[in-house]
Amino acid sequence: MPAISTVDGLAQLSFLIQGALDRRAAEHDLSLIQTRLLGVLRDRRPTMQELAKLLGLDKSSVTGLIDRAERRGLVTRVPSPTDRRSSLVVLTDRARELGAGVAAGFESDVTGMLGVLPDQDRADLTALVSRLLVAYAKAHGVDLFDTTG
Amino acid sequence: MPAISTVDGLAQLSFLIQGALDRRAAEHDLSLIQTRLLGVLRDRRPTMQELAKLLGLDKSSVTGLIDRAERRGLVTRVPSPTDRRSSLVVLTDRARELGAGVAAGFESDVTGMLGVLPDQDRADLTALVSRLLVAYAKAHGVDLFDTTG
DNA sequence: TATATTAGTTTGTGTCACGTACTAAATCTC
DNA sequence: GAGATTTAGTACGTGACACAAACTAATATA
Numbered sequence: 001m002p003a004i005s006t007v008d009g010l011a012q013l014s015f016l017i018q019g020a021l022d023r024r025a026a027e028h029d030l031s032l033i034q035t036r037l038l039g040v041l042r043d044r045r046p047t048m049q050e051l052a053k054l055l056g057l058d059k060s061s062v063t064g065l066i067d068r069a070e071r072r073g074l075v076t077r078v079p080s081p082t083d084r085r086s087s088l089v090v091l092t093d094r095a096r097e098l099g100a101g102v103a104a105g106f107e108s109d110v111t112g113m114l115g116v117l118p119d120q121d122r123a124d125l126t127a128l129v130s131r132l133l134v135a136y137a138k139a140h141g142v143d144l145f146d147t148t149g
Numbered sequence: 150m151p152a153i154s155t156v157d158g159l160a161q162l163s164f165l166i167q168g169a170l171d172r173r174a175a176e177h178d179l180s181l182i183q184t185r186l187l188g189v190l191r192d193r194r195p196t197m198q199e200l201a202k203l204l205g206l207d208k209s210s211v212t213g214l215i216d217r218a219e220r221r222g223l224v225t226r227v228p229s230p231t232d233r234r235s236s237l238v239v240l241t242d243r244a245r246e247l248g249a250g251v252a253a254g255f256e257s258d259v260t261g262m263l264g265v266l267p268d269q270d271r272a273d274l275t276a277l278v279s280r281l282l283v284a285y286a287k288a289h290g291v292d293l294f295d296t297t298g
Numbered sequence: 299t300a301t302a303t304t305a306g307t308t309t310g311t312g313t314c315a316c317g318t319a320c321t322a323a324a325t326c327t328c
Numbered sequence: 329g330a331g332a333t334t335t336a337g338t339a340c341g342t343g344a345c346a347c348a349a350a351c352t353a354a355t356a357t358a
Contacts, residue, residue: 007259009278011170013278013281014163014170117281121277126154126158128266128270129162130153131270132162133161134153136265139265
């Protein structure tokens, strides 16, 4: 029974989760970042600038990301009503469906992954992760976002 | 106080963790995948083939990854003593130091992140994550790997 | 109004990942 | 043991992704 430190454990867990998400996204021909984009846009219509901040990317990276997403019919650029320099990025219905598909597959992965734990542990883990995220978001002024749509 | 599902929570947590790891890696001019490579190689000297499996990559992807890593003095290709077709990928001392540097920074990030939780919760979380990983590894025949070096 | 700032794109560079096609070495089959 | 097959790894071409720097247009500020 190997001892796993918190740090290593969380790192490994994050790779496991990202791997699952990536595989599910690939089933729908989506990359991880595009899937994350779908999640972020599910309940937002940010400007490019805001999107860059939400995703932690440079604004020039977002241009390319949205170019590709728009070309594939996942998002549209809507001119901002208040600032003629900027546009709002809006999810299409098609993308919303795609996102839901990825989320469903991913959910079953996570459920399977957690299936090895007894019920009580599972509930505890959910509560702890939730508490952690809320506290972290509060401390960093980051608002919580849905990553999977 | 938003309610976060287990699935969304774990996805968000994984993005948070990967983000932290990526930023720490970038401080040392390392990409996420290279950092992961460092972690995987810390206690292994696999063939290219084995490495591909460990990282979940195509073998042709591994060629490029190791090319770049070798060019930067992070790894060396040592001819296999038993099979003249294959080589073993071995970490250099320099890479080992780099990996330790990333791990230190990352550890402080995680510590800070967990700092918002009371002691008991933190201990519980560690135990749960550890149990989850061990169970998962056992179920999937995957041996646990250190991701941060 | 003149200047500075901001939003977004363009261009060029590098990493990363894949599939296909290839070479050389091992393994198998007869 | 010679010939066919499999295996290990690389080469090449393509595309997504990310960044920095330079640029344009619009807004803010002085």
